[in-house]
Amino acid sequence: MQAWKEKYVSSIQKQKQPSPAPPEPGKEKLSLSLSANLERLLNRLGQSSDLVVRDFLLFGRYRAALVFFSSLVNQEQIQEHILKPLMARSDDHPGLPDNPAGLSHYIWNTALQVTQGTTEEDLSALPSGIVKGQLILLIEGSAEALVLDMRQVDTRGVEQPQTEQVIRGPREGYVEKLENNLSLLRYRLQSTDFRIEISPIGSRTQSRVALCYLDSLADPKLVAEVMRRISMIQTDGIIDAGYIEQFIEDQPLSPFPQVQSTERPDKTVAGLLEGRVAILVDGSPFALIVPALFNQFFQTVDDYTERFIMGSLIRIIRLIALAFSLFFPALYVSVISFNPELMPTDFAVAISGGRAGVPFPAVLEVLIMEVSMEVLREATIRLPQMIGGALSIVGVLVIGQAAVAAGLASPITVVIVALTTIGSFATPAYNAAIALRMLRFPLILLAGMFGLYGVMIGTILIINHLLFLESFAVPYMSPYIPGKWRDWKDSLVRVPLWWMRSRPSFLHTRDNTRLPASTPGNYTEQILQQGGETSEPFPADHNAAGGSRNQ
Numbered sequence: 001m002q003a004w005k006e007k008y009v010s011s012i013q014k015q016k017q018p019s020p021a022p023p024e025p026g027k028e029k030l031s032l033s034l035s036a037n038l039e040r041l042l043n044r045l046g047q048s049s050d051l052v053v054r055d056f057l058l059f060g061r062y063r064a065a066l067v068f069f070s071s072l073v074n075q076e077q078i079q080e081h082i083l084k085p086l087m088a089r090s091d092d093h094p095g096l097p098d099n100p101a102g103l104s105h106y107i108w109n110t111a112l113q114v115t116q117g118t119t120e121e122d123l124s125a126l127p128s129g130i131v132k133g134q135l136i137l138l139i140e141g142s143a144e145a146l147v148l149d150m151r152q153v154d155t156r157g158v159e160q161p162q163t164e165q166v167i168r169g170p171r172e173g174y175v176e177k178l179e180n181n182l183s184l185l186r187y188r189l190q191s192t193d194f195r196i197e198i199s200p201i202g203s204r205t206q207s208r209v210a211l212c213y214l215d216s217l218a219d220p221k222l223v224a225e226v227m228r229r230i231s232m233i234q235t236d237g238i239i240d241a242g243y244i245e246q247f248i249e250d251q252p253l254s255p256f257p258q259v260q261s262t263e264r265p266d267k268t269v270a271g272l273l274e275g276r277v278a279i280l281v282d283g284s285p286f287a288l289i290v291p292a293l294f295n296q297f298f299q300t301v302d303d304y305t306e307r308f309i310m311g312s313l314i315r316i317i318r319l320i321a322l323a324f325s326l327f328f329p330a331l332y333v334s335v336i337s338f339n340p341e342l343m344p345t346d347f348a349v350a351i352s353g354g355r356a357g358v359p360f361p362a363v364l365e366v367l368i369m370e371v372s373m374e375v376l377r378e379a380t381i382r383l384p385q386m387i388g389g390a391l392s393i394v395g396v397l398v399i400g401q402a403a404v405a406a407g408l409a410s411p412i413t414v415v416i417v418a419l420t421t422i423g424s425f426a427t428p429a430y431n432a433a434i435a436l437r438m439l440r441f442p443l444i445l446l447a448g449m450f451g452l453y454g455v456m457i458g459t460i461l462i463i464n465h466l467l468f469l470e471s472f473a474v475p476y477m478s479p480y481i482p483g484k485w486r487d488w489k490d491s492l493v494r495v496p497l498w499w500m501r502s503r504p505s506f507l508h509t510r511d512n513t514r515l516p517a518s519t520p521g522n523y524t525e526q527i528l529q530q531g532g533e534t535s536e537p538f539p540a541d542h543n544a545a546g547g548s549r550n551q
Contacts, residue, residue, distance in 0.1 A: 028123045034063055034140040037123065041067060041136070044127045058086055062100055063140035067126075072133035074152040081113045082135065082148070100141030107137070107146060116149035128206065153177065158184070161263045163430060169301040173263045178208055178282035184265040185212060189272060193217070201230065207238040208282040212268075217275045219508045225472055226277050226290060241284040248290070250470050255438060257431040258471040260292035267301060275509035291471035291507070293478050295491055297432035298322065303494055312493035318426045319492065325423035326436050329366050330443035330455045332416050336362040338451030354410040363448025365409055369417040370440065372399060377421070478506040 030037050038053065045051060050071040058064040066082065086107065097106055104119050120126060121144055126136050133151025158180070161173035174181045182196060193216040200206040209230060213223055229248040238244060241261060249258040262268060263286050268278050271289040279288040289296075298318055303311040336355075340348050358365060376399070400418070403409040420440070427433035439462060446454030469476035479487030487504050489495040501515040 027125075030121055030123050030138075030143045030145060032141050032143055034065060034138055037138050037145075038065060038067070040123055041126055041138075044124075045130065054083070056083065056087055058103070058139060059088060059096060061096075062103065065138050066135060067130060067138065068135040068150070069130060069133070072131075072153065073135060073150040077152075078135065078150060082137075082150075085111045085113065086137075100139055101143070103139050103142055104137075104144040104146045112148070114148055114150070118147050119144045120147050121145075132206065155180065164262060164264050164267070164301075164428070166301045166305070168305040170264070170266045172265060174265065174280075174285040174287060176283050176285055178210060178280060181265070181280050181285075181287070182210060182212075185268060185272075185278075188265055188269045189214075194272075197227075199230070201233055201235075201244075202238040203234075203236045205237040205239070209238070209244065210280040210282075212272065212278040212280065214272050214275070217273070217503070217509045217511055218277055219275065219510070222275075222277060222291070222472060222508075226279070230279070238281060239283065241279065241281040241286045241288050244279055244281060245288055250472070254465065254469060255435040256294070256466065256469060256476070257297065257429070257435065258292055258469065258476065260289040260296050260429070261286045261431065262289065263287070264301065270304075273514075274503055275507040291474040293471060293474065294466060294469075294476050295479070297429040298427060300428045304497075308494050308496045315493060318428075321423040321426035322436065325420050325426075326440055327443065327455065327459070328420050328423070329370065329416060329440060330447040330458070331452075332413075333363045333366050333444055334447040334451040334455055337448060351410070351412050354412050357407045358410050359407070361448070362413075363444060365413050366417065366444055367441070369403070369409055369413055370420075370444070372403075373417055373421050374437070474506050479504065 028040070042051075042053070045067075048069070050069050052066070052068055052070050054066040056064055056066075064086070066078070068078070088111075097103060108117060108119070120129075123145075126145060126147070129147050130136060133149070133153070135148045135150045137146035137148065139146075155175050155177040158172050158175055160171045164173075172184060174184065178198075186194070191214065193214045195211075195213055195215050197211045198208050199211075201209045211223075211226060211230070226248070230244065233244070233247045235243070235247075245257075245259040245261065246252060251258065260271070265287075268287045268289060272278055276289050276291065279290070299315070303315055306314075335342055336351065343351070355362075360368065400409075400414045404411050404414060424433055424437055427436065443455060443458045446458045448454070450457065466477050467475075467481060475482060479491055483491075484505055486502055487506065489500050490504075498515065502512050503509050503514050505512070
């Protein structure tokens with residue numbers, strides 16, 4: 001966290017080199033006595049069953065000890081790559097120094113077969129490394145400790161994302177280990193401009209938080225602002241990326257999410273290529289993408305992997321389902337309660353006959369059914385998958401039929417609530433879907449009190465709130481308001497990929513060009529530029545090098 005604070009200050013002051021940090025108070029130097037160092041170190045670590053102190057003779061000559069937590073390291077690698085070379089006789093090391101003070105550098109340069117390590121003279125810094133999975137080597141007569149990174153924590157393998165299913169696209173999702181998640185990003189984004197900055201957050205958990213961005217694309221002000229907000233987090237623990245999201249969003253009281261979360265590496269890379277910033281937390285299978293706008297929560301990977309006509313049609317259907325799930329129950333209540341003359345006569349008579357015997361007014365009837373559906377949905381999510389699937393189907397059939405038979409609800413109300421629930425499933429992002437589901441209830445209440453005027457008032461309030469929202473200084477309703485025509489190419493519909501030649505202007509990227517203007521779009525445009533003549537798909541030297549298939 002301190003490193004991010006220093007970088008943020010330096011970016012604001014526009015300095016090429018940050019000023020050196022003053023020496024930290026409370027440093028405790030290591031002594032030359034191995035016993036004294038071990039005693040002070042163990043006093044800081046306390047008693048724990050998985051704390052291991054391994055005494056041995058270094059090169060058969062010097063007393064030494066290894067300190068580590070057995071639950072965080074690979075003990076087989078310690079035996080093979082640490083203890084085995086260090087316990088060899090001194091005859092095998094003709095350049096072995098006589099003074100133990102220089103042993104740490106000699107061991108690191110000649111004896112060990114590990115890739116990550118450093119030396120440390122401050123004893124107060126050693127416990128924090130041990131609890132992170134580092135191994136500490138202490139030597140009698142040396143005031144330096146050798147710190148080796150031997151951490152190995154078992155995690156699940158890379159699997160298909162559970163919350164973001166796609167028909168066509170990659171099947172890889174994030175896991176709980178930060179290194180694995182960063183490797184998934186590096187694999188897809190093989191660029192020297194890709195920057196990863198890691199800092200610990202949380203006074204007790206010391207959770208590692210990684211900030212990812214493309215240096216040649218991301219706005220420096222955006223990167224500095226993300227660093228500033230994360231560095232201001234003062235808490236004892238960060239368990240999941242959702243903690244970070246709640247600390248850094250602009251309007252925490254708003255029902256609409258202002259930070260996008262995803263468990264798909266390909267979706268994260270797509271955001272980075274637009275100039276956004278990604279945040280990953282060790283122990284969380286989700287990445288956060290900022291800034292996040294209203295339009296993003298209703299887009300999926302399928303919108304881009306399919307042809308633009310199909311992707312645009314599906315996106316329009318998804319937005320219609322959004323409006324349907326938000327406004328349909330309120331419109332039904334307002335028309336039934338205040339304006340039945342708006343319905344055709346036969347339809348109004350059928351609805352009145354269905355509502356005969358229902359003891360509740362329309363607004364209370366719809367609210368009871370909506371709450372029942374939300375309870376059923378929540379129970380389905382929390383139950384095991386096999387049981388939850390059966391409960392969702394049986395519960396809807398049984399409860400709906402029983403409510404109609406008992407006269408608690410009319411058939412048309414059950415149909416309205418069922419269609420509304422199905423429409424809410426079309427929203428890809430869970431946090432955006434639940435926000436719209438919760439806003440449905442105040443709209444129903446306004447419709448029950450004021451009719452269509454209440455629905456209009458509620459709609460105006462929602463739109464007004466959306467217009468005032470921002471995500472990291474970017475208007476939440478971009479590219480609609482304010483907007484430019486070139487940004488509308490990926491909004492309500494998606495134009496062909498070769499038409500989206502520039503990045504969104506509201507992100508203020510360093511390089512706004514995605515596809516040069518002189519570059520032809522698809523294969524047909526290339527043929528037209530060449531006067532109707534097709535060219536070979538591969539150069540002649542490629543065919544010569546690879547050989548002919550007929551040979």
